[in-house]
Amino acid sequence: MSQSFTTSVTKPMDGTMGNMTLMPSKTDVLEDAAVADGQRVVSRIVRRLIPFLCLLFIVNYLDRTNVGMAKLRMLGDTGITEKQYGLAAAIFFIGYFVFEVPSNLIMERVGARIWMTRIMVTWGLISAGMMFVHSAASFYWLRFLLGVAEAGFFPGIVLYLTYWIPSKQRSAVLAAFLTATAVSGIVGNPLAGVLMKMDGIANLRGWQWLFLIEGMAPVALGIATLALLPDRPANAKWLSDDDRAWLASELSRETRHSEHHVQQLAHAVADARLWLLSVIYFMLIMGLYGFIYWLPSIIKSVTEASDLKIGFLSAIPCTVAAVTMVIIGRHSDRHNERRCHVATTAIVAALGVTLVSRCHSMSTVMPALCFASIGIWGSLGPFWALATRFLRGTAAAAGIAIVNSIGALAGFVAPYAIGWVKQATGGFAGLLVVAAALVCGAILVLCVPRDVDRAEAPL
Secondary structure, eight states: OOOOEEEEEOOOTTSSOOOEEEEEOHHHHHHHHHHHHHHHHHHHHHHHHHHHHHHHHHHHHHHHHTHHHHHHHHHHHHTOOHHHHHHHHHHHHHHHHHHHHHHHHHHHHHOHHHHHHHHHHHHHHHHHHGGGOOSHHHHHHHHHHHHHHHTTHHHHHHHHHHTTSOGGGHHHHHHHHHHHHHHHHHHHHHHHHHHGGGTTGGGOOHHHHHHHHHHHHHHHHHHHHHHHOOSSGGGOTTSOHHHHHHHHHHHHHHHHHOTTOBOSHHHHHTOHHHHHHHHHHHHHHHHHHHHHHHHHHHHHTTOOOOHHHHHHHHHHHHHHHHHHHHHHHHHHHHHTOOHHHHHHHHHHHHHHHHHHHHOOSHHHHHHHHHHHHHHHHHTHHHHHHHHTSSBOHHHHHHHHHHHHHHHHHHHHHHHHHHHHHHHHHSSOTTHHHHHHHHHHHHHHHTTSOGGGGSOOOOO
């Protein structure tokens, strides 16, 4: 904001020079009013959308990752090995990868409400069907189909938020939304522990109840989405005409004044920055899914606690992540900087994961897990604020999906690598592969051109 002032000189009745005062100019007053008005609009949008979107994403992550808690009993009941579990957990991401881009392009065409409802209903039914797993083959197929059903959900939400949130406020908002991944661990693992205590009711095992009950939640929420989620700001009755006009003007200004935005899909695919961001995200997601899918097993390896207690212990690192990722996202927005925030948090994550691989008692494992969680989750908000800065329109729909789908392949590599090493050695040395990937991600993000990370042009 400019700092120009007008000088006002007051002359007293006796003709002597009076006090000289500095008054803000009309331009300053108008700019301050515009900033305050913009903050009010964004705050209203955040209050109306983010809680519901977070709820959807929490349920999404519960159904994607509850297999980590189910594993504690399911493997013994079905004869599935550690290596087969790692492969099944990973196969989810093959289906996810293949259908990610088509799903996001369809959402751009038909609208968020209808497509998100389709995604949630189908993934809920397939997740509930996981209760029928009886062999490695059935486990593989259901995990693949679950990936197909969920494809497009997360990148669809990221794309959806670009319709509503200007880029300069996006890191904090994305970080707030992405706390759902940590909150799912806070809520999901203890909840899974409770549901698994239903063992024997109606001749079902506890892990079968876990899949059945948690699979029904997205079906109900999918139906609710039709009534609660507006497709675009123009459809939001809770925004005034002035609010819609301000938002449309701000988003249009960002596109008009920014040289690094890519509008057409063909240009986006040919842009090296898109593929660099995709590789960076792959490295970051190695840490996230290596952590999520093996967290209960890591804790179980150092304690004789019950499944319920393991669920509550697993919530501790996730609680730390939920708090710190919002702080990191706000700090990134305040300084309008993404690259160094991502690099720093990735290094923190790598150090934490390395420490976890070397710890053999609860007193050392838990602090290491908390330290790793700060870096793993803290990188996500700044990364997606960076990735969404230069994509618009169809390019955004496909580009965001490309970045996320390539990142999703890390969800295939990390669980399988850790499971393979664990079966071969009995330990968690596979985490060192995850740590190395995080270091590579930290180095590569600093190769992103600075102009992608620059502030938008002023009004």
